[in-house]
Amino acid sequence: MLYAVMKYIVPFGAGLAIGPVACWFTMRIMGPDGGDQASLLMSASPSQGLIAALAVFALAAAWGCLGARTVGTRSGLFAAGLILAWAAWGTGRSDWIIERIMKGGLGGSPLATFAIEGVLVGALGILTAVLITRVPTMAGAIPENRDPEHAHHHLPKEPTTLLDSTTPAAIAAALIAGAIVVWIIAQETLKGQTFAAAAIAGIAAAAAGRMASQRVSGAVFIAGLAVVGAAGPAIAMFVHSTPEGAVHAAQAGELFALARALPLDYMAGAFVGVPMGLVWAGSMIERHHPQPATKK
Secondary structure: OOHHHHHHHHHHHHHHHHHHHHHHHHHHOOOOEEEEEEEEOOOOOOHHHHHHHHHHHHHHHHHHHHHHOOOHHOOOOOOHHHHHHHHHHOOOOOOHHHHHHHOOOOOOHHHHHHHHHHHHHHHHHHHHHHHHHHHHOOOOHHHHOOOHHHHOOOOOOOEOOOOOOOHHHHHHHHHHHHHHHHHHHOOOHHHHHHHHHHHHHHHHHHHHHHHHOOOHHHHHHHHHHHHHHHHHHHHHHOOOHHHHHHHHHHHHHOOHHHHHHHHHHHHHHHOOOHHHHHHHHHHHHHOOOOOOOOOO
């Protein structure tokens, strides 16, 4: 009964109740020029952005842990992703932020700030993912756990291991697959497009990562996208050479592809896409499990 109720409450609660609260935190952040184009740290008050980041990830972690406890790990990660997606929607566009800051003569390097923001958001995202994946689902809450005869119809339980001999290969596979997908899909900085690119990258990262290792937690694949979110702006600093070069690229729609999505876009997409990729990979793994011999 609890599972039947919570499997609807967890995603709908995230999308319709908790998510808008998270969006309220990020929408209150003003840009350095006083406008509405801002990210968590590239803002008029970086301390306010930091507080907003902590609040948003606290909401995502708390609701995600509730989902993992009552429904399952993948549902908990997905619910947290919906909350982060709302928060990401309340931030600006990377090219507009760069253009307004440099045109306004506000100084600094937006790409460097985005890279630092990527480290912060990535660390909070990984911590959130670890917390959610470590929460055990309530015994007997899921029907299939009470019906061993039908266990083969359901996905295998997600592992919780973070570090073992396969972790480097798993995180490398997730990172490469995610980066390729974002490079292909994120052709503009439109918020819907950057989130979609990150979400599809999450699916690809989980699928590739699970092929590399069937023993590590889904948090490892989220970590792979966290690295992309921080490395993208850092690499863009060298690609565009100078802040002025970054402005020209932003105005021409030629900003380095991996820097078009803000770090929060990456994390929101990772939390939405990775559990979907885990379901896909899990179903394929399950499909190749040998079936028990039929009794004569």
